[in-house]
Amino acid sequence: MGLLSEGVPKMKKPLSSPPHYVGDRDRLKPYQVKLMQHQEERARQLQLVQEINQIIANSSATALMLQDIAQLLGVAFHVDCCCLVSVASETSKEATTTNWCANEYLGLPHPEEMFSMEQLLMHSPVLQCASQQLTIEDISIIQNSLVVGCQYLPLPIKAVLAIPTRFGGKNNGVINLIKFQPYEWSESEKQLLKEVESACAIAFSGVAQAQLIAHQQQYVQKSNQHQSLIKQLTILNRSNLELNQMLQLVVASTAESLQADRGLLILLKYTDPLFRTQAKKQIPKAKATVIGEWARETPNSGTSELDTLAESFLISDCGLCQRAFIDSGKAVIFDDYIDQNDTLRAARLFAIDKLPAVLLVPLESQGKILGFLVLQQSVIRSWQPAELNLVEMVCAQASNAIIQSQTLRQVQTLVDERTAKLQSSLELQAKLHERTRQYVEQLRKLNELKDEFLSNMSDRLRYPLTNMLMSIRNLRLPGIAPERQARYMDILEQECTKEINLINDLLTLQKLESPHEAPQLESIDLNTRIQNIAASFEKKLAEKGLKISVDLPEESLKLQTELESFDRILQELLTNACKYSEHNTIVHLEASHQVDKQIDQVIMKVTNTGHAISEEEATYIFDKFRRGKGRWTPGTGLGLALVKSLVQHLNGAIAVESLPILDSEQSEICFTLTLPQFSDESKP
Template identity: 30%
Template sequence: MDPFQPCSDVIRDRANPHDAAEQELHGDLSPTAVEARDDRRFRALTQNSADIVVILDTQGVVQSVSSSAEKVLGYAPVEVVGKPVFELVHPEDSSLITQTLERAIQSPGLSLSRVEWRIKHRNGCWKVLEVILTNLLAEPVVRGMVINARDVTEQKLTEAALHLRIEREQLLMSIVQRIRQSLHLKEILNTTVAEVRQLLQTDRVIIFCFAPDWSGDVVTESVAPDWSPILGSHVVDPCFQQSYVEPYRQGRVTTIDDLDGAQIAPCHRALLANFQVRANLIVPILQGAHLWGLLIAHHCSAPRHWQAWEIEVLKQLATSLEVAIHQSQLYQQIQQFNIALEQQVQQRTQELRQALHFEALLKRITDKVRDSLDENQILQTAVDELGAGLQVLCCDVGLYNAALTTSTIRHEYNAALLPQKGQEFLLSESTDPAIYQHLFRGQYSHFCPLKADCARLNVHKYTILASPLFDDQGSLGDMWLFRYQQDWFNDQEIRLVQQVANQCAIALRQSRLYQAAQAQVRELERLHRLKDDFLSTISHELRTPMSSIKMAAQMLRVILQKTGLLESSEQAAEYFQILHSECQREISLIDDLLDLSRLEAQVEPIMLMEVDLRVWIPAIAEPFEERTGSQRQHLQIQIPPDLPLLTTDLKYLERILTELLNNACKYTPAGEQITVAVRVLDEMGLGSREREPSGMSEPESTETGQCPLATLPCSSRAISLSSVWLQISVCNSGIELPTSELAHIFDKFYRIPSSDPWRHGGTGLGLALVKKMAAQLGGSIEVESANQQTCFILQLPFKPLE
């Protein structure tokens, strides 16, 4: 039900004499009694309504009014009844109300749409009522026109305030937009003061700009015709710097509503009075942390209370001014820069021609220097190109010794001076040792010597540019260039020489590093060969005696068993078991070393044959089933049912798989799982499920738990063996290897520190052999470890290359 449904609708429904239920209910009452009762009901309903309910006659005279009228309008019902409603209505609304009454009289029984009437409150203010007028003149209970009225004054005031706020914000945005449309400071300031004066409807708006001594000038003004202009006025306020600079820099806003009652300094009061000011509003204009000026509004005609929105508008405009002033200053700087740039065009053109020539020369020298790692070729190329390109008399390079006490002229370009190539001299004997102090610090020297130098006996006739060969590790040498005494080297030539010297220093250091690296490589290769030769030799030498020791131990065991000493002495049996285990361990180490030597030498050919991994892998894994069961581990094998035959060397493959399973059994904790999974990869490294998204089926597994690192089924379609690879993964859960150790796990004799809580033994050669064997088969092996799982992934071609 509409909460604003007119009471007349309800009364009309209740008073309808044609309602069957009402007729039955009142069948034994007289018409007069029914009418009286309905009238009482109507009075009760109107008196209890929150809205004002008024009944008018056809002349607009109030016949009845609800008690809520006193709460809304301040009138008691007796003060209103019998008076024409036009006495309470706003004069501007009288014609509208007359038209509404006329239309209501012509529309019996209908409710007219909601209209708004302004009604005078008892205290003299005007209330806005939302009114629905219904003609019930024909109803016996009412016999009048019913007005349902609701007070919407607050709503209208809120709407008006919001509308005013939107208009102000739109006007503010328009002003800001006009400010930002210009980059000329004078135009920006003039626009600002004119728009602000119009917006605030005040008498004068100025912008005051500070000088360094905190005096200032009125740089822009908009003033009403009745008041004196103050544009261009220079103001010196003795108390301003002491009392106002810092507060304004912090963003202070100052308002004076009435100058006569303001608590300000007398000098300040006199200044404002001189400008005819009765009230003012001041907002600072900042440039970063600097107080640039003030945006000031003057009201001269009378005192004025500055409203909050006016202060906020001025603050926002001051912020926009800050940005606009900054942009204008940048624009002016750019303009000045452009003017200066135009003035330098002619001068720069010549410099650019020379720069292009030097750039080509530098590129040519750099390319030649970088193409070689030969120290002599690098330095000779540099002095030849630089000497010819700069047309100097001489250009040479001297290299220092490690102690920086001597310099040897190693290479030179010489067009006019005495040759000095190969000459060595002491730096301490130089006529000016300070030159070398500059060179040692990576600084060039440009000078004309007054005395002869030991390296160039007639050097005093020339202008010299000395540039160091210097890098982050220190001084390597220097480069000297000579011209006649009346000539000099300009800035571009000095930069070119420095760049060439830097390139020479880099190339020289790289050449020496390369030579050192080559020497280290050769030494490492020699040591590696010696180590491999030693291991191979010692393995061969130890194999025979270890076999003899093993055989002797076995024969001794047979003899002692015949005498019954082993059965009678547990200690003797234990010693023989230790002897047997350690002997077998040493023989295994020797065999591994010999196998590794043969693999590295690649002297043993591989024997290829076809194998069905669906049968072969379970057979290899069978011995480990009992072992995993005794250690409470779970062994799972996943092989696609349609796996094609693999062509490989079974001896190598068996050794690889046995080694991986043996390691998995050793290092998998109890209760964890070991998974051997096989899948097929195409040439892109994708599994069959990735190649065919539909029609795939998961292989059946008799045990729970899947290895997430490597289990994908094979495709049921025919496989082209020339473009696919086989992937065998051995994964175990419950252990995770450090990421930093994964890169070394296949190194010879490498054991992961502190990763063997069970203290299992091993030679440290097993995984190195696995990697060599995988490479021998034309494949590869990798290791992954994450989330408490470790997986060794072997990839082999289905048909290796011959």
């Protein structure tokens, strides 16, 4: 009770004190304000979502739909720019970007320099986060990473609020709210962005579906074009067009159907016949020639100025064509060949600086590349598998056409060759009788030469032996005077010497005509040697009423030769001049020096006056036992044949020339001897 009494005085104030209720109402006012604000924000969220849904329901064009939504969000959030980006997926291979800017930024001189959405997408971590399937709760992380990532962009971006959108359990887009001034995003703005995410996800899904339908329509249209192209090529293969004309139509139809800027058809001509047996991935020795070309005339492509038909180049000089051999005949695709680090650049006719995007497909038959079908673009192009399959089918048909044309050409060539052979056979049969007659005539002449040879040979052997036999019989007669015995002995000695000389000449000729050793060269004084030989013939020439004239250089010439052979050559030439010169004429002997093709030579000429030598006689004057017709002079008939063999032995040359003398029946007969002055080893 003590405790209770002590508490009584404290209960003196009334329970219904007015200040107590007034304080409660004051405390309720903030809650009421927050409730009203929450209700307003909620109504704002619902209205914004409803407006987005209305845009989606009423818009038939997907591009305008995203543009209207971007403008709606930009105005609702009071931002400088709103950007909507659809994420690439299986149905939509490419990202779609739509952006909206406030009116004050639309009138700038160069808005594209101030704000480049492509640069934002390239550096933006939002798309990276979206591809990593982040949830809506990660919005603050995306925002912070955007602010850091955009610091390196040449844009006036200071604050970004972004969120990925999800549809069907997958991210399909990104909403970007951008301010060009520093700004702290509020929780209500973040919450509002979360609320509109679902509606924007539906819009992105609609865009993806529309793109898928458009792609399918394009695919159907391209399929129809491809089927039409295949039918056209099939008709061309069955036509009677010349190969180059048909291939020109093939490259034109293919390039135009696939909407390329330029098409080339190139054929190869191999210069290495053993290439097919060599290892794979080896660059062959081949020449490439353009036999078909088509170019689209567009203002920016520059293809209308290109004309490469019939131009050619070597495969070893073109890195682009070498790729086909390195890749074992597979298609070669470059989005931008300029960026390649090939050791060898592409051939000039490809004009890579104007048409950097290249598709090169080999024309192949039984492992051998016949050529290439080349399609080029002035901008980067991604070739679809269906397009690549179509080009490969075109190349297969073109390869078959080339092989068929080559086969027909070979068959036609074979038929022409057989026809030509038959015609030639008929002509040969027609000429056979004439040839046979010519052979009979040649055999008759050879028989005459044989008879003449045997006759000359028997004469050269029989006459000296006959004289020797008569001399021996006379010596045996009794009572022969001593002077007659001496005469018979002289005849025996002379005739025996003739036989010995004949045998020696025959042995010398046989030795010279068979493989022999090199001449034994020695250095002689040419002037002195010629003068000595000429002096030894003066008496013999004088007996026939002849004189000799020697014309030598003032400065004595040195000659490296075989002395015995050199002397024999001059002696035989002077003997021949002595035999066939007219009485009271002069035999001229001259020597000179000349340089021909940097080789020092000695030229010697022996000239006499006598009967002319016909062209027919000049052809066999150096043959054994052959003499001029209508002449008979004692001798072995081997002199000039021996001269020719000795001259060849000394690596020289000899020729004869007959020049008629004016107002005379006689001619000047000139034998010209040419000898090297020095041997190869001792030449100065």
